[in-house]
Amino acid sequence: MVRWQRGLWLFFLPSFGLLALVLLWPLSYAVYLSFFDYYLGSGERTFIGLGNYVDLLTEARLWNSMRTTIIIAFGSVAVEFLVGFALALALYRLHGSAKVFSVLLFLPHIVTPVVAALFLKWMLASNWGFVDATLLTFNIEPPDWLGDPVWAKVSVILADAWVFTPLVMMVLYAALQGLDTSLLEAAQIDGASSWNTLRHVIVPALIPAIIFVISIRLMDVFRFFDLIYVLTGGGPGTATETITIYTYQLGFRMLEVGKASALGVITLIVVAMLLLTINRGLNKAYRGGDR
Amino acid sequence: MAPLTIQQATKSFGGVQVLHGVTIDIDDGEFVVLVGPSGCGKSTLLRLIAGLEDITSGGILIDGKDVSRLHPKDRDIAMVFQSYALYPHMTVAENMGFSLRMRGAKSDEQRRKVGQAAGILDLDALLDRYPRQLSGGQRQRVAMGRAIVRDPKVFLFDEPLSNLDAKLRVQMRSEIRTLHKKLKTTIVYVTHDQIEAMTMADKIVVMRGGHVEQIGSPMTLYDAPANVFVAGFIGSPAMNLLKGRIGADAQSFDLDAGGALQFTSALDARPGQSVILGIRPEDVTLSDNGSPATVKLIEPTGADLHVNLDVAGSDITAVFHERLSLKEGQEVSLELPADCVHLFDAETETRLSA
Amino acid sequence: MSAQSYPGRRRTTWVIFIALCVFTFINLTPLIWAVLTSLKDPRDAFTIPPTIIFEPTLKYHIEVWTENDFVFYLMNSLIISAGTVFISVPAGSLAAYALSRIPRRSAGPILSALFTIRMFPHMLLAIPFFVMGTFLNMIDTYPLLILALVAINQPFTIWLMHGFFLEIPRDLDEAAAIDGCSNWQAFRIVILPLARPGMTVAALFSLLLSYNEFLFALILTGTDTKTLPVAIASFGGEDISSWSLSAAGAIGIMLPIVLVMLLLQRHLVRGLTAGAVKG
Numbered sequence: 001m002v003r004w005q006r007g008l009w010l011f012f013l014p015s016f017g018l019l020a021l022v023l024l025w026p027l028s029y030a031v032y033l034s035f036f037d038y039y040l041g042s043g044e045r046t047f048i049g050l051g052n053y054v055d056l057l058t059e060a061r062l063w064n065s066m067r068t069t070i071i072i073a074f075g076s077v078a079v080e081f082l083v084g085f086a087l088a089l090a091l092y093r094l095h096g097s098a099k100v101f102s103v104l105l106f107l108p109h110i111v112t113p114v115v116a117a118l119f120l121k122w123m124l125a126s127n128w129g130f131v132d133a134t135l136l137t138f139n140i141e142p143p144d145w146l147g148d149p150v151w152a153k154v155s156v157i158l159a160d161a162w163v164f165t166p167l168v169m170m171v172l173y174a175a176l177q178g179l180d181t182s183l184l185e186a187a188q189i190d191g192a193s194s195w196n197t198l199r200h201v202i203v204p205a206l207i208p209a210i211i212f213v214i215s216i217r218l219m220d221v222f223r224f225f226d227l228i229y230v231l232t233g234g235g236p237g238t239a240t241e242t243i244t245i246y247t248y249q250l251g252f253r254m255l256e257v258g259k260a261s262a263l264g265v266i267t268l269i270v271v272a273m274l275l276l277t278i279n280r281g282l283n284k285a286y287r288g289g290d291r
Numbered sequence: 292m293a294p295l296t297i298q299q300a301t302k303s304f305g306g307v308q309v310l311h312g313v314t315i316d317i318d319d320g321e322f323v324v325l326v327g328p329s330g331c332g333k334s335t336l337l338r339l340i341a342g343l344e345d346i347t348s349g350g351i352l353i354d355g356k357d358v359s360r361l362h363p364k365d366r367d368i369a370m371v372f373q374s375y376a377l378y379p380h381m382t383v384a385e386n387m388g389f390s391l392r393m394r395g396a397k398s399d400e401q402r403r404k405v406g407q408a409a410g411i412l413d414l415d416a417l418l419d420r421y422p423r424q425l426s427g428g429q430r431q432r433v434a435m436g437r438a439i440v441r442d443p444k445v446f447l448f449d450e451p452l453s454n455l456d457a458k459l460r461v462q463m464r465s466e467i468r469t470l471h472k473k474l475k476t477t478i479v480y481v482t483h484d485q486i487e488a489m490t491m492a493d494k495i496v497v498m499r500g501g502h503v504e505q506i507g508s509p510m511t512l513y514d515a516p517a518n519v520f521v522a523g524f525i526g527s528p529a530m531n532l533l534k535g536r537i538g539a540d541a542q543s544f545d546l547d548a549g550g551a552l553q554f555t556s557a558l559d560a561r562p563g564q565s566v567i568l569g570i571r572p573e574d575v576t577l578s579d580n581g582s583p584a585t586v587k588l589i590e591p592t593g594a595d596l597h598v599n600l601d602v603a604g605s606d607i608t609a610v611f612h613e614r615l616s617l618k619e620g621q622e623v624s625l626e627l628p629a630d631c632v633h634l635f636d637a638e639t640e641t642r643l644s645a
Numbered sequence: 646m647s648a649q650s651y652p653g654r655r656r657t658t659w660v661i662f663i664a665l666c667v668f669t670f671i672n673l674t675p676l677i678w679a680v681l682t683s684l685k686d687p688r689d690a691f692t693i694p695p696t697i698i699f700e701p702t703l704k705y706h707i708e709v710w711t712e713n714d715f716v717f718y719l720m721n722s723l724i725i726s727a728g729t730v731f732i733s734v735p736a737g738s739l740a741a742y743a744l745s746r747i748p749r750r751s752a753g754p755i756l757s758a759l760f761t762i763r764m765f766p767h768m769l770l771a772i773p774f775f776v777m778g779t780f781l782n783m784i785d786t787y788p789l790l791i792l793a794l795v796a797i798n799q800p801f802t803i804w805l806m807h808g809f810f811l812e813i814p815r816d817l818d819e820a821a822a823i824d825g826c827s828n829w830q831a832f833r834i835v836i837l838p839l840a841r842p843g844m845t846v847a848a849l850f851s852l853l854l855s856y857n858e859f860l861f862a863l864i865l866t867g868t869d870t871k872t873l874p875v876a877i878a879s880f881g882g883e884d885i886s887s888w889s890l891s892a893a894g895a896i897g898i899m900l901p902i903v904l905v906m907l908l909l910q911r912h913l914v915r916g917l918t919a920g921a922v923k924g
Contacts, residue, residue: 003345004362007828008743015740015799016731022796023762026773033773040776066669087668090661104669110906112857114874117897119675122682122888129676130695137694138666150790162675218762223766226859247768248866252864257772265770271764305750343819364825376816380838393825437824 030261038258045258049057052262061238061246066270069242071153073221074158080217081210083161084168089167089198092176102173108257109166117230121146149239150210152232156234156240168213176202176207211283215275222271241268293354293444294319295340295477300349301342302335302501307337309516311501312349314645317494320475322468326488327498327524333481334449336498340479341370341447353444364393369438370447374456375423375430377437384409384418387436394441408440417436426522428459435467448480452487464490470514478616485525487515519640522569522633528597530569531607534637537564542629544568550603552582554629560643568639569633575609578626588622683892705893717895718876723901725862725872728791729798733891737802738840742832744803745810746818750788756807760798770796778865785867793861798851805850809843810836815830846912849905855899873898 001010034052038045056062091098108116123130124145135142143151154265183205187197203210225244228234234249235239241249243263251260292327295317297610302310317323325333338344341349351359356368368392379388385392388401396404411414412432431451438446448467452460455581468491482488487534488495489509497504497512497520505517509525516522522530535546541557543575552568560566584607588599596611601623609625617623635642684701709715744752775784775791783789813836821831862872877894880887 001751002343003360004342004822005746005828008746011739011743011828011832012738013805018736018798019762020797022792023799025772026770026777027765027794029773029777029781033776037743040779042698090665093658094665101665101669105672107673110899110901110902111676112874112898114857114859114878115898116675118877118891118895119679122892123675123678130674162672193688219764223768225767226874229859229863244766245766247766247772248860251768251772257776257806261769261772264766264772267766268769271766273782275764288699314758341823343822353800363819363822369918370820370822372816374814374816376814376820378820390824393830437820535667613735623794 015184016135017160024243031265033258034262034265036258038256039259040255048258052259055259056262056266061241062243062266064238065246068153068238069244072156072224072240072242073161073218075153076156076164076221077214077217079157079161080092080120080168081214084213085172086164087165087169088172088176089202091173092258098173102170106166106170108162109164110169111163113163113226114230116163117159117227120162120215121231146232147236149236150238152236156228156231159231160221160224162218163227170215172206175206179205183285186239188216198252211279218278219271220272222274243270293477294352295445295479296350296352297336297340298350298352299483300336300339300351301347302332302339302344303347308347309501310339310347311540313498313503315496315503315506317477317479320477321530322471322478322480322491322493323496324480324482324488324492324494325479325487325496325498327504329483330496332498332501333483333498334497337449337479337481338449339372340369342366350585368446368447369441369443369445370449371431371434371438371451375422375434375448375451375454377430377433379422381421382421383414383436386422386433387414387418387440390437390441405436406438408436409471410435411439427455428463431455431463435470439470439476442474442476444477446478450482451480452482453484457641460487467491470592486527488524495525497524511645514523514599515642516569517642519569522635526571528572528608529572529611531575533568533570533605535566535568537562537566539563545601546605548604550605552602552627554627554632555631558629558632558634560634562573564635566643567635567637569632569635570627571605571612572608572627573612574631575607576621576626576628577611577615579624581624581626584623584625586619586623587618589617589619652921663809677894679892680908683896684889685889687889705889706897708890709893709897713894714876714888715728715873715897718873718898721866721870722856722872722874725787725794726852728787729794729855730851732791733798733802733851734796734806734844737799737847738806738844739807739832741803742810742836744807744842745813746815750840756804759803762800767797767860771860774861775864784865785869787870790861790865790872793865794855794858796919797858797861798854801854802847802851805847806840806843809840809847810826846909849909853902 030249035047035049036045037051039046055114091102091105101163111119121129124132126142126144127136129145131145132142145151145155180201182195183201187201192200205257217225222242223244226247227241228242228245229248232240234245238246242268246262247260250256250263295311295315297315297317299309300310300313311331313336315323317534323337335344335610339346339359342358342361346359349359350357353366353368355375363488377541378389381389384402384405388396390397391401391404405418406415409418414429414432414436417433422433424431434451451467452491453465455463463622464487467480480487492509493570494506495509495512496506499520505512507515509518512521512525516525516544519532523532533546533552534548535544535552537543537558537560538545538551539562541560541562542554544552544554548553558568577602582602584602586598586602587601587606590597590599594612596613596615596617597615598609598611600607600609600623607625635641636643677694678695681697681829683705684703685699686702689699723922753883770793778784779790781789816885817835817839821835826834856872856876859871859874861879862875863878866872866875877891880891880894
């Protein structure tokens with residue numbers, strides 16, 4: 001750093017001090033805890049090395065929750081991306097009235113997640129919920145939205161999509177507005193169809209925004225907690241129990257904090273690997289696909 | 292007011308060296324212009340003097356005192372930025388008085404000095420405005436006002452005119468020159484525009500690739516460029532540079548591209564020597580018994596006539612002050628006065644004749 | 646794209662317009678339904694088919710704001726959110742400023758590290774907070790939850806503010822240094838006044854993030870410090886006879902958010918791209 005700017009290092013102190021205190025220290029402590037058999041109820045703590053990890057990786061419940069997480073994560077991110085992108089394109093196309101639509105479409109995202117989950121619960125509640133009441137009016141027997149293992153997953157996916165599609169839409173819409181319009185005009189002059197313009201001009205130009213939004217959505221969906229907790233609590237049975245919900249159960253219901261920490265570390269590793277793969281894959285598809 | 296000496300200054304960013312031992316002596320009250328193509332290190336050198344970058348090795352002496360380890364505020368310099376860098380949330384008066392305020396001057400002293408500077412720069416009516424309410428030229432003036440309020444030992448200008456339109460640029464050029472005459476403060480002025488350098492400087496420093504190519508008065512650089520680079524950089528349109536070999540009689544010049552040029556008197560070089568021959572467009576004249584040439588392109592600028600000619604397969608530009616009735620494609624004969632010719636070694640590209 | 650209006654194009658535009666109208670309406674039904682529910686007497690709330698036309702009552706809204714603990718929880722939420730903002734934003738702004746001024750090769754790794762922190766599962770942080778909180782006897786106190794929220798907030802604040810500081814030209818710092826400012830003076834006198842709009846935006850976003858946060862609030866609060874989202878989740882989930890009241894409460898939670906959103910409008914996308922409102 002240039003001599004006259006050396007004083008700037010002091011500016012980092014408060015923030016980095018805080019981060020060390022409230023982030024790095026607890027996180028290291030969690031990693032440390034993951035090597036112990038530690039039941040918080042009795043306070044007994046014994047070092048068992050990788051014992052928790054071995055336990056977790058060999059039990060069916062973990063793999064079940066992993067599968068559930070992946071189904072819900074990819075399901076909801078796929079819905080969010082496709083719908084969000086379609087909405088962004090529609091808004092971009094409409095420009096005049098887009099402002100009103102963008103505000104209305106964004107509303108679900110500003111709702112506190114817990115409250116959003118409640119709203120949806122009231123929609124989906126059996127019999128008296130809006131959906132069932134409407135279907136019953138027409139004598140259609142509705143499925144048990146939150147009580148059937150398959151429908152519960154679908155409901156959770158749709159709930160996540162309801163809250164987060166607006167985010168995807170806004171980010172992509174903003175990226176679209178940042179596009180150089182001369183690119184699109186050039187494509188039109190070259191006689192490209194709308195589909196070809198989309199595929200060869202718009203999508204490649206949006207790749208950074210797409211990678212960004214998919215990455216942050218995947219990251220978040222893996223720690224996605226509020227919605228499932230309120231909507232199904234992981235049920236019925238363990239049908240919608242994601243890794244996060246399982247960790248919560250382990251740590252705060254069963255008070256097995258050592259094992260729960262180990263599960264947190266596993267989650268972290270999975271998320272990190274997933275994001276790396278996705279970034280690589282998308283980058284490659286983008287570079288290879290268009291030439 | 293103080294002399295400024297730069298001794299063997301080098302600067303590296305990471306592994307990249309951008310200044311290779313630059314040495315410049317600047318006298319008290321001198322107006323020095325650093326000029327060169329972008330990336331030549333002139334702005335970096337200016338920032339070294341200001342203390343905004345750390346010098347890697349070497350020294351910077353202001354008034355005989357090595358300041359190269361000092362904080363910018365302790366060097367007693369003032370700087371006019373290319374972007375003007377006016378504080379957007381302060382009025383013109385506050386902008387101009389800021390350095391005094393930071394140095395603990397009393398408010399009536401601030402007001403007096405700001406008033407003085409505003410008077411010099413014709414800013415009196417604008418003192419209560421904010422920068423966003425000013426035109427480009429006015430902002431430029433405020434930036435200068437901020438610099439002169441403090442009466443520093445050295446003024447630094449970093450391409451101050453490059454954001455102005457052409458007309459204003461010419462006007463500000465002479466204003467800065469007048470200001471310098473009035474204040475007599477040492478000025479280091481960076482620009483990439485050789486016309487600015489020629490018209491304003493007492494002394495020009497031509498830089499390229501982190502090296503000083505030549506230091507001298509504008510006319511020295513014009514009349515006796517030290518090397519091919521300076522020859523091509525100073526002057527507009529640029530000097531014609533032709534590669535070739537001195538003929539056996541020293542009165543002709545065999546072009547590498549083929550063909551030969553004839554001169555009326557001997558060239559100042561060994562016959563057979565490989566050289567680069569330079570001649571300024573304004574030194575080329577038409578005569579009856581010179582080298583044959585074909586007119587390729589005529590560009591009237593109003594005052595002058597720029598003519599592009601083909602001489603034995605090589606391009607030569609000529610500038611004529613008189614109104615000639617030339618046509619494109621016309622055959623003419625050119626006289627290249629031997630005493631106006633600049634000769635450079637073909638290998639080292641340095642000047643041969645004195 | 647300019648909308649030349651030759652017939653085919655105009656037709657597609659209309660199709661898009663109508664499709665969007667339909668989608669928007671369906672998309673908003675949960676909200677509309679919640680608002681209607683909050684205005685219904687139980688006899689209108691449980692009907693097949695669902696009633697659209699009924700005599701609205703503000704009874705439950707009034708009850709929420711006057712009779713229940715809603716206001717108490719709201720105060721908890723506000724205290725905790727404000728506490729988080731007052732710690733997170735100043736500290737984050739200082740770091741972000743320094744980050745925007747140091748050479749890119751030093752700033753880059755720090756920024757990536759901060760972004761990586763975003764990736765951490767909150768559960769992994771919640772466990773040690775819970776364990777330490779238990780030992781230190783700090784469960785159900787304001788400072789513990791505030792610190793936890795600062796932890797998840799800080800990287801976001803730094804990212805957001807970093808963007809704002811980058812937009813303030815470095816020339817101003819340099820001019821200030823030459824004019825006689827130390828780094829701190831340059832920041833306080835020259836840069837800070839220019840960064841104030843950005844800091845407001847960062848503060849509002851942090852406020853939202855803390856106000857909406859659920860996991861840490863659920864784990865680290867108790868009867869004394871319970872925040873609104875935790876309260877409404879435990880209250881509104883189960884008993885359908887209290888639907889109308891819960892709905893009124895849920896809408897009550899939204900009021901401060903709508904207020905903040907109105908203030909934020911212009912900066913929304915920016916906050917989202919810096920790390921999304923819901924962390």
